[in-house]
Amino acid sequence: MGPKTAKVYSTIRGWVVDGELSPGDKLPSERALCEQLNVGRTALRQVLGRLSAEGIIEAHNRSAYRVPKTLIEGSVPLSDGFLEELRDRHGLTPEGLRYAVERAQVSLVPVGDRWAVAYRVSMD
Template identity: 35%
Template sequence: MEKLLDPILRQPLSDALYVQLKGKIIDGELKPGDRLPSERVLSEESGVNRGAVREAIKRLQQAGLVVVKQGGKHEVLDYRQQGSLELLPSLLINSKGMVDPKVVRNIMGMRSALAPEIAAEAARLGGPALADKLDPVLCVMEGSLHDLAALQVGAMHFWQTLAIASDNIAYQLAFNSMRRTYHKAWDKLTYVMAREFQDLDNLRAIAAAVGRSDPDAARVAARAHVELGRQALDAVFSAV
């Protein structure tokens, strides 16, 4: 019988095994309703100890990819119904190393809905103290208008500051998941989203709205800002 797994050569072993099994579930090699091989078989095929196997399976359960059935067997779940945001980075880049356009559009849709609300909540709670934290970020970005990579870093810092200031754990965790996903395609997005990174007018408008505790103005400026990135990505994928 053909082996399910490749030998694992790098540490940490449980992480490497988790990545292999997660990939096979997401790619459809292991389908909903399939049973995972026993811990003994997984250990023998991958060359890792049983403790690492158990840890990897535990992570699959936490991600909503498998469930323990009667008799201790682990059954593959439909990640579209049971999975968590942890899976987004794995879905963005497929097993062939290619970006999935549909997933990108889905993420940008989520971002378009979430970013204005993060900005609005940060404005409601932040006030001048938060604006003072945003101003140095904008100053650095203003001095880097022709350096897209620097603008990209600055934009991420700007939004991370707002997410933290929103004091909304749901927003913060969703932002963290999108950030990890974004980093998977960081270099590919630098030039595609240039117009958004260079859009300091709306970022300044957000900072100003934060300073005067105006959530409605912050929401409007944030929506206009992230729309530039969404339109740019739509144009690229439409052309392809």
Template identity: 35%
Template sequence: MSEALRPMSRQRLYEQVIERLRNYVADAGLSAGDKLPAERELAQRLGVSRASVKQAIVVLEVQGLVEARHGGGTYLVRDTLDIEPVERLVERRRRLPDVLEAREALETKLAELAAERRTEADLADLRSALDHMRAEIEAGDHGVEGDRRFHAAVTAAAHSSLLAEFMQSIAEQVTESRTESLRQPGRPSRSLGQHVAILDAIAAGEPKQAAAAMRRHLRTVAKVRLLAWNPDEEPG
């Protein structure tokens, strides 16, 4: 059957709530750090269930646009609520577990090899990447570029052309997983600390410790709110 005649998607109720919240933030001139109305108030004013509002907040949290503080309300992290289309989130959620699995398999081995083969120039590149990520975090950013540089430097230090080609083949998906992970609250600083542990093991020439440190890091990377989100849950 032609794809043109596939069933039409129906906008989920929480997507409509998100759109209303986006307009509200713009109309009210809210910015990062400002508090949204309470879920109960939003539900009453929008004429929907609290569960629908809660699901909308979850989607905004997944995208790093708001922070829901336990017992303290929901606060804007950005100046707008311009979100990705939900269907794009759904697609990324579908492929993310495979990407994370591939990263653990490849990068654990790369860290092991790096500990065996690294040169002084490789160690300098790794330290430079850490310095860059640290500076990004101190400036209030997520450290995405520093993170990219660090993992690229580990790959280079392994001196394995074929494994490097494998990493390059999934570069786009790795970028997605990196961005997803580093926008989790508190994650940039934690990742930086884990990078230091990886570098220490590589510099010490300890392959098993380097592999273990990389594995621990990537399992932290895998803990993202997106994977706990059920996009098909439609509250009443």
């Protein structure tokens, strides 16, 4: 992924992570995104495919994308206390924590010179 494509990826991901797009919101059309982000359709589709594979967005129909409805999401520093921090941050009961861990999509993401665990638990 080139620098321009990486910037488009960061921008769209930021819209979701920062709450500009809420769970269930539809992303603008591919044509509108291409114009807004000054990127070609091939590069945009590469970004949308990656975001979809990561669970940040969901593909609907042929070219419509939405932010998935989620129960919880976020990131915490990678450490031995990951589960405790997840539990405390979201006020989860032991049963809620077990539900979250069983259904979570988890990935490692760089945060500065360290790593964090990014997680998303779908309602479905």
